């Protein structure tokens with residue numbers, strides 16, 4: 001098993017993952033450059049600090065701007081005819097929490113995420129404004 005077969009849907013939101021699951025993630029080979037690695041990284045970042053994450057994945061994936069397309073996909077920021085709604089909800093829940101953490105709010109992918117959310121919010125506001133116009 002490697003990162004491409006691993007399903008991070010198993011990592012719970014809001015609670016510490018079981019020891020066996022962490023051990024499994026620790027032992028499997030991870031490329032550190034794919035959507036599955038990023039998904040696992042984000043889900044683990046709720047409960048695991050940067051140093052430990054870096055030692056697990058070899059790098060700080062939240063600083064890797066090459067992963068922006070994967071992040072957009074995971075967070076549902078790009079249109080997709082077959083969105084994985086459960087995954088998108090899980091990722092957004094965790095990213096919102098991480099965005100509020102002082103030491104993580106400045107990471108490249110978190111900044112990108114916050115900017116995209118603001119853009120989407122402004123888009124919705126504008127649309128509402130024009131819908132209200134007579």
Ligand SMILES: [Zn+2]
Pocket residue numbers: 003004030031032033034035036037
């Ligand atoms: Zn990978």
